[in-house]
Amino acid sequence: MLTYTLEGLPGEKLYSKLYGFLKNDIQSGALAAGTRLPSKRQFAENLGVSVITVENAYAQLISEGYIYALPKRGYFVSHGQQNGRPAACARQLPQPAPAREPAGAPLFDLAGSRTDPENFPFSTWAKLMRAVLSEQRADLMRNAPAGGVEALRLALADHLLAFRGMRVDPENIVVGAGTEFLYGLLVQLFGNKTVWAVEDPGYRKLSRIYESHGASCRFLPVDGEGLSVEALAESGADVVHISPAHHFPTGVTMSSARRLALLRWAEDAPERFIIEDDYDSEFRLSGRPAPPLTALDGAGRVIYMNTFTKSLASTVRISYMALPEALMRRFIERLGFYACTVPNLEQYTLARFIDEGFFEKHLNRMRIRYRKKRDALLEALLANDELGLKVENIHSGLHFLLRVPRVEETRLAACAAARGVRIVPLGAYYRTPPAATGPDAVFPVSYAGLRDEDAGEAARRLREAVREARGE
Amino acid sequence: MLTYTLEGLPGEKLYSKLYGFLKNDIQSGALAAGTRLPSKRQFAENLGVSVITVENAYAQLISEGYIYALPKRGYFVSHGQQNGRPAACARQLPQPAPAREPAGAPLFDLAGSRTDPENFPFSTWAKLMRAVLSEQRADLMRNAPAGGVEALRLALADHLLAFRGMRVDPENIVVGAGTEFLYGLLVQLFGNKTVWAVEDPGYRKLSRIYESHGASCRFLPVDGEGLSVEALAESGADVVHISPAHHFPTGVTMSSARRLALLRWAEDAPERFIIEDDYDSEFRLSGRPAPPLTALDGAGRVIYMNTFTKSLASTVRISYMALPEALMRRFIERLGFYACTVPNLEQYTLARFIDEGFFEKHLNRMRIRYRKKRDALLEALLANDELGLKVENIHSGLHFLLRVPRVEETRLAACAAARGVRIVPLGAYYRTPPAATGPDAVFPVSYAGLRDEDAGEAARRLREAVREARGE
Numbered sequence: 001m002l003t004y005t006l007e008g009l010p011g012e013k014l015y016s017k018l019y020g021f022l023k024n025d026i027q028s029g030a031l032a033a034g035t036r037l038p039s040k041r042q043f044a045e046n047l048g049v050s051v052i053t054v055e056n057a058y059a060q061l062i063s064e065g066y067i068y069a070l071p072k073r074g075y076f077v078s079h080g081q082q083n084g085r086p087a088a089c090a091r092q093l094p095q096p097a098p099a100r101e102p103a104g105a106p107l108f109d110l111a112g113s114r115t116d117p118e119n120f121p122f123s124t125w126a127k128l129m130r131a132v133l134s135e136q137r138a139d140l141m142r143n144a145p146a147g148g149v150e151a152l153r154l155a156l157a158d159h160l161l162a163f164r165g166m167r168v169d170p171e172n173i174v175v176g177a178g179t180e181f182l183y184g185l186l187v188q189l190f191g192n193k194t195v196w197a198v199e200d201p202g203y204r205k206l207s208r209i210y211e212s213h214g215a216s217c218r219f220l221p222v223d224g225e226g227l228s229v230e231a232l233a234e235s236g237a238d239v240v241h242i243s244p245a246h247h248f249p250t251g252v253t254m255s256s257a258r259r260l261a262l263l264r265w266a267e268d269a270p271e272r273f274i275i276e277d278d279y280d281s282e283f284r285l286s287g288r289p290a291p292p293l294t295a296l297d298g299a300g301r302v303i304y305m306n307t308f309t310k311s312l313a314s315t316v317r318i319s320y321m322a323l324p325e326a327l328m329r330r331f332i333e334r335l336g337f338y339a340c341t342v343p344n345l346e347q348y349t350l351a352r353f354i355d356e357g358f359f360e361k362h363l364n365r366m367r368i369r370y371r372k373k374r375d376a377l378l379e380a381l382l383a384n385d386e387l388g389l390k391v392e393n394i395h396s397g398l399h400f401l402l403r404v405p406r407v408e409e410t411r412l413a414a415c416a417a418a419r420g421v422r423i424v425p426l427g428a429y430y431r432t433p434p435a436a437t438g439p440d441a442v443f444p445v446s447y448a449g450l451r452d453e454d455a456g457e458a459a460r461r462l463r464e465a466v467r468e469a470r471g472e
Numbered sequence: 473m474l475t476y477t478l479e480g481l482p483g484e485k486l487y488s489k490l491y492g493f494l495k496n497d498i499q500s501g502a503l504a505a506g507t508r509l510p511s512k513r514q515f516a517e518n519l520g521v522s523v524i525t526v527e528n529a530y531a532q533l534i535s536e537g538y539i540y541a542l543p544k545r546g547y548f549v550s551h552g553q554q555n556g557r558p559a560a561c562a563r564q565l566p567q568p569a570p571a572r573e574p575a576g577a578p579l580f581d582l583a584g585s586r587t588d589p590e591n592f593p594f595s596t597w598a599k600l601m602r603a604v605l606s607e608q609r610a611d612l613m614r615n616a617p618a619g620g621v622e623a624l625r626l627a628l629a630d631h632l633l634a635f636r637g638m639r640v641d642p643e644n645i646v647v648g649a650g651t652e653f654l655y656g657l658l659v660q661l662f663g664n665k666t667v668w669a670v671e672d673p674g675y676r677k678l679s680r681i682y683e684s685h686g687a688s689c690r691f692l693p694v695d696g697e698g699l700s701v702e703a704l705a706e707s708g709a710d711v712v713h714i715s716p717a718h719h720f721p722t723g724v725t726m727s728s729a730r731r732l733a734l735l736r737w738a739e740d741a742p743e744r745f746i747i748e749d750d751y752d753s754e755f756r757l758s759g760r761p762a763p764p765l766t767a768l769d770g771a772g773r774v775i776y777m778n779t780f781t782k783s784l785a786s787t788v789r790i791s792y793m794a795l796p797e798a799l800m801r802r803f804i805e806r807l808g809f810y811a812c813t814v815p816n817l818e819q820y821t822l823a824r825f826i827d828e829g830f831f832e833k834h835l836n837r838m839r840i841r842y843r844k845k846r847d848a849l850l851e852a853l854l855a856n857d858e859l860g861l862k863v864e865n866i867h868s869g870l871h872f873l874l875r876v877p878r879v880e881e882t883r884l885a886a887c888a889a890a891r892g893v894r895i896v897p898l899g900a901y902y903r904t905p906p907a908a909t910g911p912d913a914v915f916p917v918s919y920a921g922l923r924d925e926d927a928g929e930a931a932r933r934l935r936e937a938v939r940e941a942r943g944e
């Protein structure tokens with residue numbers, strides 16, 4: 001078998017060395033065209049390196065045209081590479097195949113949108129998938145309607161009634177591969193002349209997606225009661241996208257008065273709609289539930305939207321929306337030609353997961369876990385009050401607001417980063433930063449992705465960072 | 473348990489009868505609010521009807537607010553339904569839950585885009601899925617990059633090299649939940665001020681999707697060599713969407729001269745691109761392969777696109793595109809924030825399916841099967857030549873053109889429909905029907921969805937329809 005000595009200069013990557021050796025031998029003709037290269041596993045064993053090293057070297061050689069792969073057969077030296085000229089379309093890659101984990105990822109990410117993958121009820125999910133695969137073969141091969149398979153829409157309607165007190169006709173539900181995709185469908189439904197209003201501060205992806213579809217956005221202020229309906233009325237927007245149950249990043253729950261004012265705004269003119277993004281309402285950890293706007297909507301102006309990327313796992317790409325009757329008719333007329341983007345297997349599996357009570361159990365378990373995680377983090381953060389830290393809006397969802405007096409927020413973020421803790425100041429979520437941000441530094445703290453055992457250490461480092469940032 | 477006698481008037485559906493009984497009893501108070509209804513299975517057994525009958529009745533009662541379902545608990549009578557008024561948001565459904573198969577579906581659909589679900593290698597696919605579920609748990613829980621998981625992109629690059637002679641950098645591949653979704657991504661990539669050109673006649677969904685995203689389309693004529701590049705140059709379009717290997721519906725393969733002219737058109741100005749939609753190139757049944765346009769593209773102006781909805785199954789929603797280097801950079805910059813729309817499970821399963829040689833085997837098997845199906849249909853159609861039928865463009869893809877002299881095409885389609893055979897005249901695929909359609913009626917005949925044993929019968933009925941349409 002091919003053997004190279006890969007002891008490189010310090011700092012030189014192994015795969016890069018291996019790649020260089022192989023390229024030279026191919027160019028010189030030492031490795032003739034058509035030669036079969038060793039399998040990745042055997043080569044790695046022989047050279048005493050990891051399989052990933054060989055994989056990266058091979059990937060780079062493939063992308064530059066020096067070698068090619070044949071399924072089930074292996075890797076072979078390409079023809080016509082012997083004069084040092086790779087084929088026309090080959091090129092020098094700045095980077096080899098992407099590494100498995102981004103380098104320099106923070107140890108403790110308190111500003112991510114990920115949930116802890118350990119929480120996913122993997123075995124139950126896999127068991128249901130196996131059951132669907134063996135019992136529902138015919139269902140799996142039947143094209144789903146644009147809105148999704150019937151079984152899932154029925155399960156979702158039941159779930160919404162039981163958990164949110166909403167009566168939704170299953171036929172008005174549209175299932176899609178993530179909320180990002182559904183936002184795009186809504187732009188198509190309303191047309192890109194429609195003006196969208198989003199919250200400022202807010203979840204920045206929203207406006208990126210709307211603007212990416214050619215729609216224009218207005219950025220409206222949020223106060224302690226939620227989105228300003230006055231600003232909305234003045235903005236000229238037709239559709240407003242909000243998360244009344246739990247605003248990101250401030251954590252505000254919209255007041256009843258504001259909800260009613262918002263519904264009145266929508267009813268005041270035709271073609272005004274509200275998108276109620278209920279992205280983490282499953283995680284009300286304490287306090288009383290607020291009914292969804294959709295339940296108060298007598299005029300058919302509220303589009304309800306939710307996702308399983310937070311409540312189950314970010315790699316389960318299933319979201320859904322419930323449209324008012326008239327909009328559903330419009331959807332079928334204009335967009336009913338689309339195929340549903342979620343595979344039938346995932347749809348039927350989720351339907352069983354809900355119908356057989358696993359989702360309810362999972363949510364109960366998660367609420368307990370997240371409450372524990374939150375409490376551990378709060379306790380460690382607020383231990384002794386000599387730093388004067390304060391927290392707000394802790395009752396719902398998977399983040400709260402941390403208020404740190406007497407510190408500059410970007411400096412604190414930098415000091416935390418140096419300790420492996422990622423926090424992003426509230427100011428970064430503003431499109432138009434407010435004139436005065438107040439005397440305190442404020443950070444939304446997302447704890448869903450934090451491992452249970454890390455809460456104490458993350459808090460300790462963050463407190464250290466506060467001291468350093470203050471020059472103590 | 474509740475018992476009703478469901479012997480209805482002739483023509484009255486059982487579920488409708490059951491629905492009526494339950495509604496009456498709820499309105500009259502015979503079934504009190506909160507009463508638990510029998511489980512679907514037990515009720516069905518008791519009444520001697522199918523579970524679907526009970527399901528449909530319950531679904532309609534749910535959608536009208538008379539009853540509600542709780543996961544794992546069952547169906548219950550709603551509150552406040554006793555005076556005959558369903559709740560505010562309930563409504564009379566014109567139809568109950570949709571039937572399993574659309575009524576009046578043709579027996580032999582020769583104009584569908586479906587493939588025969590029987591062909592899907594279900595057991596192999598399910599076996600691989602089970603393996604991925606048990607062996608790649610960590611991979612399944614890791615967020616994929618916007619373009620898709622690395623394993624699948626590597627497998628696709630290998631496949632493209634082996635089957636289409638294309639060298640594609642795996643990092644320039646973008647995986648998405650169906651080509652429909654990818655078209656939408658391209659509109660976002662180029663912006664909706666971009667003018668699109670599509671083929672006329674053509675696959676009508678294309679322009680619907682582009683226009684649905686706010687882009688404008690030009691419809692360009694196709695002759696025996698493919699799309700008219702002259703018309704393209706005059707149209708002012710920036711991006712042209714074609715299927716050079718096998719045009720739908722005419723079946724034309726684009727000539728070499730036309731391919732080169734097309735590439736020159738793209739190179740003549742910045743920001744001109746060609747989308748090469750290779751949707752059924754796997755099914756070249758005879759004749760020599762034409763290289764993909766992408767392989768001739770020295771200037772980075774061709775976007776290659778393909779799908780597994782035809783080559784595997786319409787319910788496997790996985791498609792992909794390979795972008796030229798510069799466009800991939802733009803994709804990452806502008807659209808890299810999107811989550812990949814295909815679940816990791818399906819991505820890893822497909823990667824194994826390709827890597828372990830199953831896809832190649834499957835395609836070989838399919839080509840043999842489709843060739844047999846095509847030949848059986850051709851033989852039965854052309855048996856005795858007294859009808860003067862002619863076929864064209866039979867070598868590639870999953871449809872051919874049928875030319876029927878001395879008959880009016882819409883009349884023939886109607887006569888065929890009366891015999892349970894669905895054919896759609898070529899004229900129906902035109903945006904701008906040509907001034908003179910020629911003396912013959914022409915139909916693209918899609919045979920992929922036809923069951924093997926049905927070819928003879930479908931042909932016999934179609935020939936009968938020709939005789940009737942001619943008044944013979």
